[in-house]
Amino acid sequence: MTTSIRGTAVPGTRAADGGDPDEARGAALVVPCARAAGWRLVASCAGPVAIGAGTPRVPSAAGAGRGRRTAAMAARLRRLSHALIAVPFTLGYTLVLLGTGLYTHLGDPGTVRDLLVGSSTDVAHLSQRPLLTLLVSALWAVGGITSPYLLAFPLVLGALERRVGAVRTAGVFLLGHVLATLLTELPVAASVAVGHLPASSLRRLDYGVSYGLIACAAALAGLLPPRRRWALLGGIGLALAAGSLVDIDPLTGWGHAFALLIGVVCWPYIRRNARWRPSSNGGDGAGRRFAHSERASGNT
Numbered sequence: 001m002t003t004s005i006r007g008t009a010v011p012g013t014r015a016a017d018g019g020d021p022d023e024a025r026g027a028a029l030v031v032p033c034a035r036a037a038g039w040r041l042v043a044s045c046a047g048p049v050a051i052g053a054g055t056p057r058v059p060s061a062a063g064a065g066r067g068r069r070t071a072a073m074a075a076r077l078r079r080l081s082h083a084l085i086a087v088p089f090t091l092g093y094t095l096v097l098l099g100t101g102l103y104t105h106l107g108d109p110g111t112v113r114d115l116l117v118g119s120s121t122d123v124a125h126l127s128q129r130p131l132l133t134l135l136v137s138a139l140w141a142v143g144g145i146t147s148p149y150l151l152a153f154p155l156v157l158g159a160l161e162r163r164v165g166a167v168r169t170a171g172v173f174l175l176g177h178v179l180a181t182l183l184t185e186l187p188v189a190a191s192v193a194v195g196h197l198p199a200s201s202l203r204r205l206d207y208g209v210s211y212g213l214i215a216c217a218a219a220l221a222g223l224l225p226p227r228r229r230w231a232l233l234g235g236i237g238l239a240l241a242a243g244s245l246v247d248i249d250p251l252t253g254w255g256h257a258f259a260l261l262i263g264v265v266c267w268p269y270i271r272r273n274a275r276w277r278p279s280s281n282g283g284d285g286a287g288r289r290f291a292h293s294e295r296a297s298g299n300t
Contacts, residue, residue, distance in 0.1 A: 089166035090157040097141050097150055097209065104144035116140065116207055121181045123189045123202040138177050142208040153213055160220045163274045169216065172266050176215020180259040181206075184251045206252065211259040214240075218263025219270050236260060 104112050118125070119140060125133040141147040161169040185206075191197040214236060221232040240260070244253045 087158045087161045087166070089170050090154055090161050093157070094150075094154045096139060097153060098145070100140050101143075101145035101147065101150060104140070117205060119207045120204065121185065121206050122204045123185050123192070126181075126185055127189075134178055134181065137181075137207040138209055138212060140207050140209070142210065149209055149213055152217075153209060156213060156217045156220060160216050160223075160270075163220075163223055164270055165273075165275075168270070168273055172216050172219045172263065172270070173212035175266070176259045176262045177209070177212035179262055180211035180215070180255045183258045184255040188251065204249075204251075206249075210252075211255055214256055214259040215263040215266070218260045219266045220263075222264070222267035222270050223274055233260075233264075 104116075119133070119136045121133055121137045141149045141153070143149070157169055157173065160172070164172075188197060188201055192199060192201055217236055218233065221229045221236075224232060237260075240253070240256045243256070
């Protein structure tokens with residue numbers, strides 16, 4: 001007996017020609033198995049197929065694209081977090097400068113002015129509280145949140161810190177900041193003492209991170225191939241020359257020059273302790289060569 005089944009047979013129904021229901025049920029089980037390769041996936045052919053069983057959805061191209069973008073964004077965030085963790089001194093210091101820069105724009109102008117005057121590294125403040133003055137003066141960027149130093153600071157110090165570590169980077173910064181300040185202010189004190197300058201020269205507004213930043217930039221140049229090294233030093237020199245046309249304070253110009261020289265003097269120390277530096281052949285295309293101190297360095 002031939003049984004005709006249309007659509008999806010439901011177990012327990014009788015064939016149209018009045019046949020046995022069990023026979024119709026057995027024939028109904030054959031149909032999904034036969035159609036599994038065509039339009040329906042059947043988990044098992046040993047039992048009945050539920051009504052309304054559908055084909056599993058295949059992920060769309062849009063969903064796959066979103067998944068790839070999400071994975072790429074997560075990878076970039078991981079790389080960014082690893083890069084920030086590798087430069088803790090630069091990251092922390094930059095956040096401090098951002099905070100003080102915002103305060104100079106949002107805080108009370110009179111209070112901001114008093115704080116900046118109290119942070120000035122002039123002879124009067126240095127003679128009263130030298131350590132505190134040197135420390136507090138380096139917590140501000142001239143120009144506040146719009147200062148160009150605030151943009152250059154994480155780039156320069158971050159590049160140097162990745163090569164020599166946080167402790168050595170902080171040492172170069174403090175050396176440039178402190179020595180350049182003393183080399184400009186001590187002559188003022190001596191000139192006032194002998195009568196070459198008036199007593200009003202003992203008080204002036206001088207603060208910021210420019211001395212330490214320039215020293216770190218000059219120190220970083222010592223780790224670059226020759227062409228990039230002299231290009232960086234030349235760029236610093238041009239920037240300082242352009243700044244001297246705007247800032248008429250000669251002491252600040254001398255301080256920047258001293259800071260540049262201090263960074264250059266640090267080259268032997270920086271090169272001995274660098275994690276990598278250019279090969280001795282001096283070519284711009286030379287690969288990085290790891291320094292001997294990388295294996296035993298623990299200052300980072």
